Amino acid sequence: MYQFNYARPKSLAEAEALLAKADDPKLLAGGQTLIPTLKQRLAMPSDLIDIGGLKELDFIRAEGNAVMIGAATKHATVAQSPDVKKHNPALAALAEGIGDPAVRHMGTIGGSIANNDPASDYPAACLALDAKIHTTKRLIEADEFFKGMFETALEDGEIVKEITFPHPEKAAYMKFPNPASRYAMVGVFVSKGPWGIRVAVTGAGQDGVFRVKEMEDALAKSWSPDAVASIKIPAKGLNADLHGTAEYRAHLITVMAKRAVAAAG
């Protein structure tokens, strides 16, 4: 790792002030992505602003028809939360399936979506559940937030504060994990709720998470695994790497979508 200064602000306001002041700062939350990146010398921030322990950002609240999750809430906390399990069991199950227990004890939902790894799980949940992402500057709809591989709508100095998940009527996430890393080779989140029907795919797209309109339309006509079973996804624009070809991933999308609809019931 290159040298850097480290600060642990006591409040979000202090974190914002530190971000504004430093040369080339970076936020540190759980560090499960950032620390390995620094170790490989792929980043050289002047300052790390550690918001991982900010109590202000570590909460889960069920209010009205939604669950609000603070950005610094750990994956393990989301997985165990009675509120999330009750109102959004698919989201709790997704959190329980991230990486391994040690990663879930450190990694945060805010860090995961800000990082927007094309094989990460939470972006699929945000997109499929019409989540609202509250930052220190504004409210961003999930549809507008994920901009491409490791890219988001976040601007310099903008901090994710909270993610609001409206309750779904039906939802399920099915992931085909890479056997070594547990990241998604392909993960499909299907949902039905006030927003209509959504199908979001992670792990497969070269530009990160995306929705599949054809599957959404088919499920609107008939909510059943059969409705998506014959929909073929073109391999163009999908990831190909040593773990699988684009054609393989295209095939997996249909298989995972079918299983997700079956699991959602």
Next chain:
Amino acid sequence: MPVVAMTVNGKPASADVEARTLLVHFIREHLGLTGTHVGCDTSQCGACVVHVDGRAVKSCAILAVQAEGADIVTVEGLAKNGELHPVQQAFREHHGLQCGFCTPGMIMTAVDLIRRKPNLDEKTVREELEGNICRCTGYHNIVKAILAASQAMR
């Protein structure tokens, strides 16, 4: 250089470290507690697992300064008054190790697991060992040892 202070195995520990010092290096090099191992240094193997405020964490993926003020337990902190912890005892009885390199991380992961999920079955143990790699045992005896320990600790 920042001074970090934390509690390690019940005792206060502090040192001047660079901000980029990993917790595992603080533990091994500054405190001389070499039971915690570095297997991969890339977050994959779990040989470096310690408890930070009661939760299993990979100490190669957290800075020492992030653990400022925390309560840390390493494998050296498990035995009490010369008596092995029930999980250590079970690994010994069930031959849950061969070379022993992965063992500190396996044991710290298992202690955390049994605390979170006292009623374990084999499938759960295997799933929960996702982040711990062993190149010797083939895992069977590790799983047996953890199941036996969870029984003994009930």
